[in-house]
Structure formats: structure tokens, C-alpha cells
Amino acid sequence: MSDMTAFPTMPTIPSDRPWLDAYERYGIDATIDMPDDETSLLEVFERNFRRYGQKTAYLCMGASITFKQLDLYSRQIASYLQSLGLDKGDKVGVMMPNILQYPIVMLGIIRAGMVLVNVNPLYTSRELSHQLHDSGAKALFIVENFAKTYQDAEDKGQVEHVIVCKIGDMLGSVKGRVVNLVARHIKKMIPAYNLPNSTSFKQALGAVSASKYKRPDLSLDDVALLQYTGGTTGVAKGAMLSHGNLVANMLQISVLINSAFEDDINSDDVILTALPLYHVFSFMVCGMYGMYQGFTGLLIPNPRDLDGLIKEMDKYKPSFIPAVNTLFNGLVHKDSFAKLDFSNLKAAIGGGMSVLPSVAKEWHKITGLPIVEGYGLSETSPVVAFNPMTIAEFTGKIGIPASSTDIVLIDEEENEVAIGERGEICVKGPQVMIGYQNRPDETANTFTKTGYLKTGDIGIMDEKGFIKIVDRKKDMIIVSGFNVYPNEIEEAMSEHSGIVECGAIGIPSDERGEDPKLFVVKKGDVTEEELLDFGKKQLTGYKRPRHIQFVDELPKSNVGKILRKELRKMEGLE
Template identity: 85%
Template sequence: MTDHTNNNTSQSSDQKPAHKHNDKDIAEVNEFPTMPEVPSDRPWLSAYERYGIKADIDMPAEDTSLLDVFERNFRRYGNKPAYICMGSSISYKQLDLYSRQIASYLQSIGLQQGDRVGVMMPNILQYPIVALGIIRAGMILVNVNPLYTSRELSHQLCDSGAKALFVVENFAKTYQKAEDKGAVKHVIVCKLGDMLGLLKGTAVNLVARHVKKIIPAYRLPESVSFKHALGEISASHYQRPSLNLSDVALLQYTGGTTGVAKGAMLSHGNLVANMLQINALMESAFDDDVHADDVILTALPLYHVFSFMVCGMYGMYQGYAGLLIPNPRDLDGLIKEMGKYKPAFIPAVNTLFNGLVNKDGFADLDFSNLKASIGGGMSVLPSVAKKWHEITGLPIVEGYGLSETSPVVAFNPMTIAEFTGKIGIPASSTDVVLIDNDENEVALGERGEICVKGPQVMIGYQNRPKETAESFTASGYLKTGDIGIMNEKGFIKIVDRKKDMILVSGFNVYPNEIEEAMSEHPAVKECGAIGVPSEERGEEPKIFVVKKGEVSEQELLDFGKEQLTGYKRPRHVEFVDELPKSNVGKILRKELRKMEGLE
């Protein structure tokens, strides 16, 4: 499918919505050299000109940080709603106060600048308060999936070296059962209703505990409540740390481009760069700083890097109100919230787009406020994109990224007339090359591994210098493991994946983690895992099992539920007499895919 000119009747280049924003507030002093210098022969440069996208971003001075961005937001947007959840909201002014109070609390309990602090919660009002509080204290945010099992949580706590953990009480039992809690000395337990006001908050907490019964019994005697942490120390005690663009702000755990889950170290500079790169795209489509009532749907979990950046960081940069959806699987509830708040921006993955277009009531919504639907995390199916366009009147604009790149690497112009089936062109100040197995750049139109260089690319993996080195080419490009083709206009299409990683609803899942967990079952001699196609999730894990005792398929599926979080657990089991292996005993997943008819 070819790319399309900006002739969308709803958002043509001649009639763009009034939404243009100027990023000079961040970049007005000591202009930082653009990284990297993109070679002039890159074909996407003509697409920048065609669609009005700036080729380069202007980074701020080295001695600035995300703190400068946050403080700018608080001054500029003041009493505007920053986040909305379950009918309650907090303003940017309140977010400023509450996050400083959390920062003060963390500083008061003896944590130091650079310490890691975990956040294990869904999309509720406490998340942005805590996340910003951690970063404002000069500490490093560690995003933790609240649906992790105790086994998975232990790995992340130990690997990250987190010294404190904020956890919603629904999942406190997971922490309680974790065998190894690493360096964690402080646990702060949040209730769903903590920020919803006395009456509503009390009601929500009572319903969660006694009606829905989603709060299991647990005892964390050494923990404190979120309300204690929020009210213990005055914001006036906050000590603003000295930070720069090179300091790490976020540990984002990922399957990575090789090996097991590891923490991608993202600096203040990486995250600021990606905000400015997204802004270069957005300001090419929307004129002027007129978006007082714009709402960005935040249904994707903020612990996922796509949502963290697009809905969280960039949403705050633009002064949007983030509509937090704690449980996006409740499509009826989600549609009700969309009908009430009429979001202007809907970032989602294929799974969510697909669920919505096939759900009664979605097509009856008023989409007059909708400015963009943004796809990421996994490939959007053309059939889903077509149905979305028919219902909403606007195409899905797809992008591409990784945890290691903060995450945005490439995007389609916002003014495309219809879904392209491509991941778009490289972001501003980003160089993308496609290489063969010898790291030679392939010709346009030929298949090659997508490799990235730019200011949004991570510092490296936490505690893993070897894996970090292996993830880059000799010339310093991050190897994504995805195989793509670039056309003569610079648009890229992903056609294959070099690595064994399974992509489930936008989440990276590594076969070796599944194999390790499932091999702990006493009746499993060995197993191999691959991804198989799924209309709902893109891919689903399937395991091929050699038994050493009696066990049923259902028993193994149930065991997987105990060992692995939802998106990682096997959905299919096949028993085999032996697994295909190399001459050194390595399981040949390529042969398993052949057995499944996938190669």
C-alpha cells in the first residue's frame, strides 16, 4: 500500500484544526546540537517537506531536565484539569502540589538522588502524582506491571534495585508472596479511592473490597498508606535536585532486542527528545495553542512505555486532560467514559481498536471532537483500521517504537487520508538504516533489520553491559530485531521479525521466560514456546511440551496462570515426543514455527 498525500477532507493541509503549539519554552536557551546529524540523502527528508514536519528538534541546554518541563506545565496550565478518573479530577496546580509532597516524603525517609522507586498500579490518579514525585525527587521511576505474578515481581525488584514500592492494595498480596523483595525497605499502599474525595472514595473502596471482592486478604505490617505519604511532609520541605539531560529518569522493563526482561535506562534527555519529536509531528497538523478542552484517552496502561510517553509525558507537555481508564477490558465502562468526555486523541493498540469497533454502543458515540487516533505497540490490522475509519470518520495513524527508544522511532503524518499499513517515516532528528547480517546497509526496497540512531535512544540496559553492546551495531545504531522495507519516499513497512520475541497486545514476551516458568512443572521434561497468530491479540504464546509424567493441557494452562502474568501465559499446548534441536542442544524455534505452518 502506498503512502497518501494530506488530502483528508477532515484534516486537509488547507484546513487544519487550530492546534499549533510552540516548543520554544523548553528550547529557547543554549540550543543543544541536534543528535544525530541525519545524512542529507535520506529519502524521508522529502516527506518532512511535503507534510510540513520539522527535520530536526532543538534540544534544551544540557543542564535542564524533565523538572523544567513539569514546572513549565504547572505554571502554564494551572487550574486546567490534568487528569480525570472515575468522575473526579485533579488540576495541574494540584498535581504540582501533590507531586512535591510525594517528592518531599521520599526525601524525608532517607532515599537519595538516583535511588530506584517502583510504581505498581493501574491508571488511577495516584499514578501521575507518584511518577512525577519520584522524578522530581531526583530518583528513578521503575514502572511495574500490577498484573505481575510474585515470581515476575521478584525478578524486577531485584534487578532494578528498587528501595521503595508504591502498590495498589489490590495487588499487595503479590508483593507479600514474593520470595525475594530485593532492596525494598519502604512500601506505600494505595487504595483505589484515595484521590476521589471522601464520599466517592469511601464508596469505591467499599465496593472494591466487599462487592467486587477484588481486594484479597493480606498483611503488610511495615507498609504505610498513600494518604500517610501524601500528608506526612509539607511540600515546602521539597529540595529541588540538580539534574541534567544525561541523568536517568526511568527504568522501563522490556523483553529487549535480545535475552530476558531487562531495564532500559531512559534519561531525562531521551524523554524530552521524544516529547519534542512527537510535537514536531503534531504541530505539522494542528495550528495554534488552542486546546483548552482537549482530552486524551488514557486507556492503555501508563506503565507501558507507549502510554507513558504519548498519554502521560506528551499529554502533560501539551496541557491535555488525561482521561484515566483503570480497566480498559471493561468496554462498556470505557465507552461510557468516552461518551461523557469526548476525547480529542485516542492512542490505542490493535486489540483495543478491535474491541471497540465490535462493541455495541461504540458506533453511536459523538466523534466531533476527535482529532487523531494513534496506533502503536503492535501492528494494526487493515480490517480493524478500515472499520475504525468508517465509524469515526478518521484513519488510524500508526507509529512504531520500542522501550529502548522512549519509545517513538517512526510515525505516519497526522494528515494521511487513510490507513497506510506502514509504520511511517523516521521521527525528526532520527536516522534509520536497514542492514543485512553483515551490518551492511541494504538498498531501498530490500529487506533489512531496522536500526535506529537518535537522541531518544536509551543509555543502555541496567546492569547489562554485554547485552547493551550486543544491541548496537559497530557504528552505534540500535538493532531493533524487526525486519523492514523502506520505499523511495522513506516510508517503512515491517515485514518480519528477526528475534524470537512474541508480541502480545503490544507487550514483548520472550519464549525463554515462558519455557523457564513452565519447565518448573514436575510433569514437564522440557518445552519450547513460540507465538501463533491471534485476531484478538496479534499473537498468543503456544508451548510444545515433552512430558515426564501425566499432565493434561488444562493443568498446564492453569499452571501458567500461576507463574506468568496474563499476556505471557501460554494459551495453547501441544504435546510432542521430542523438540527439534541444534547439534549443541538449542531448541530450534524456527522448526517449531514450521511445525505450526508459520514458516
């Protein structure tokens, strides 16, 4: 890791890189201009608040907040956190869907000089225990729908302060009460819980005056976000993303968008925020970049409700639609979606998982615009590569490297492969993480000797610098844009007394891209249904096995390692 010094790592990009001509052809700046090292995201946020003041920052369920309100509320949350005695650099978890409280809390944590820890609200108690323990979070903001999960978590780590939000807290007094009443008593969405020492979000918001806020000294080197990921292998670990990493990626996305829409982009644009903000793609593109441009973020708490989502799209007519293949696919199969007015739509941006050509074709036919696909990882804030926004049709490729980003494709000995040959995609740029929290050895193993992050994806670069992913080096399964690691499924499912051993792989799914399938050597008369139910208790929705196959034995190597490649062959996938 010779080149992994303090941020920023602005790579020197050799003049013969093939994508440099593509930058020129598409009017994309080859580099970004980073601010001074002694600045941080605080300067970006404060600029946004001054510039966009009375403009609507976020909409959700018919309610809205302006940038000015966002400034005030987030300072109140920052003051509250500081009043608890938490210090600069302390970790604070946020476990909530896309509701108005999320951007308020996210900004409040970062403005307090603390580190945001995004937590999937659908986690099981077991998964939450791991993340709380590993992150060292000292406080947690949680929506009451999931408070029972926290209550049942065996290991609560260092959490001393729990702030419980109700869905309707920011929707106005009348509507908020109605929404909370419906959620609790009619839809029965809130399991009974008992957290005696918790604080309500409304109490936290009003507890300390915004005038008591102490602006911390931060630099681009300071960590802003712990984004949990399986990384390129194994159990979930926290990618440490600095203020500099996030600022760089925001500027890289801005360069891309401005290359196509500089004269046609304005702060009246609405960005659909249906992907959950705890997912790094949505966090950066919809959250960070959206606020930077002064867009209005249309928050969708439950994107699975496609009819409700389409109604919101009809009402607010978004200009930008970032989504994963699963969501694009769901929309194009709804008749009501095809009837929408797409005259406001400037771009549909695909990420998180591969967009299927059949879905892209249907999308283009209905909306008149192609899906522009990009590529990234939690470890890279996340955007690494993208297609130019002015492409005429879907390319089936992940595009060219982002500005100020160098990409090499390497073989097993870390030698660069020739154009047109397969190699592991490796990245160097200012958006690349500092490393994994608490895991120096894994961090070191994730980088090449020359300081490039190894992605675990195998690609081919063409003579114009466009990259196509052709394989995954690891056994990772991608379900609706979320990374799922077979060993995590196997570990969780092996706790069932009826499983002697098991092996997990991903199998194709029209709906989700891939579904986890578990091959099981069983003990006794355990049934498929019993194991599927057990999976629901052990793992969050997208990770749990959807298919079980009982086998007499699992294929193994000489040293006893389960050969997932052979399981894929049994499934007819290799």
C-alpha cells in the same frame, strides 16, 4: 559503541535520506531543538504547572485534579521520599493501574531526583521478585489489590519502604470510601495481605509539607526512568532512559502533532488514557506529551471493560485516542461505540503492535478518521517512526523516522541495504536509551559498530522513506502490544514436574494479535488443563500459554537448541 557517548546524541543525517522530502511535503520539522544540557524534566513540569494551573490535568472515575493540585501533591510525595533518606538516583517502583495516584507518584519520584521504575501490576510474585532484585528499587508504591503479590515475592531486593494505595484514595471522601468498600467487600478484588511496616498513600501524601521539598540538581544526562523490557532478547531488563531521552521524544511527538493541528490544538483537548501508563507507549504519548500540551488525561483503570470505557468516551469526547490493535478491534465490534459522537476526534494513534488492515478499515468507516500508526521500543523512549498525521487512509506502514532521527536498514554484516531491500531496522537519535541497567555486555551487543541501536525488526524502506515491517529477527511474541519472550515462558513452565522440555511460539489471535502456544514433551499423565493452570500462577496474563500441544520430541539444532522456526512450521506458520 564508538558513538555512544553521553547524551544527547543528535545524529548527523545525510542529505540524501529519502524521508527528508516527506518532511517537507507534510510540513514536519526535520530537527528538534533540545534545551540546555543543564536542564531536565523538572523545567518541563514546572512550566506546565505555571501555564495550565487551574486546568484539569487528569480525570478518573468521575473525579479530577488540576495541574495546580498535581504540582502540590507531587511535591508532597517528593518531600516524603526525600524525608525517608532516599538519595538522588535511587530507584522507586510504581505498581498501579491508571488511577489518579499514578501521575502524582510518577511526578513526585522524578521531582525528587529519583528514578521511576514502572512495574506491571498484573505481575506474578515470581516476575515481581526479578524486577525488584534487578532494579535495586528501595521503595515501592503499590495498589492494595496487588499487595498480596508483593507479600508472596520471595526476593524483595532492596525495598525498605512500601506505600500502599487504595483505588478510591483520590476520589473524594464519600465516593472514595464507597469505591474502596465495593472493591474490598462486594467485588472481593483485594486478597488478604499482611505488610506490617507499610505506609498508606494518604499518610505518605500528608506526612511532609511540600515546602520541605529540596529541588535536586539534574541534567539531561541523569536517568529518569527504568523501563523493563525483554529487549531484543531474553529475560526482562531495565532500559535506562534519561531526562534527555524523554524530553527529546516529547518534542519529537510535539513536532508531529503540531504539523497537522498547530492551529487546532488546545488545552481543552482530552487524551484517552486507556493503555496502562506503565507501558512506555502510554507513558510517553498519554502521560509525558499529554501533560506537555496541557491536555486532560482521561484515565481508564480497566480498559477491558469496554462498556465502561465507551461510557467515559461518550461523556468526555476525547480528541486523541492512542491505542493498540486489540483495543481498536474490541471497540469497533461494540454497537455502542458506533453510536458515539466523533466530532471532537482529531487523531487515532496506533502503536505497541501492528494494526491489522481489517481493523483499521472498520475504524475508519465508523469514525471517519484513519488510524495513524507509529513504531517504537522501550529502548527508544519509545517513538522511532510515525506516519504523518494528515494521511488520508491507513498505510500499513510504520511511517518515516521521527525528527532528528536516523534509521538505517542493515544486513548480517552491518552493511546498509539498498532501498526496497530487507534489512534490520537500526536507529540513532536523542531518544535512544543510555543502555540496559547492570548489563554492559548486552548493551554493547545491542548497538552496531557505528552506534545505531539494533531493533531486531526486519523492514523494507521505500523510495519515499516509509518503512514496512516484514518480519522479526528474534522469536518475540507480541500479545496486545506487550513483548513476550519465549525463553521466559519456557523457563517458567519448565518448573512443572510434568514437563521434560518445552518450546514456545506465537500463533495468530484475532483478539490479541498473537497468543503464546507451548509444545511440551511430558512426563507422566500431566494434562493440558493442569499446565494452563500452572501458567496462570507463574506468568502474568499476557505471557501465559493459551494453547498446549504434547509432542514426542522437540526439533533441535546440532547443538541441542530448540528450533522455534520448525515449531512454527509444524503450526503452518512458516
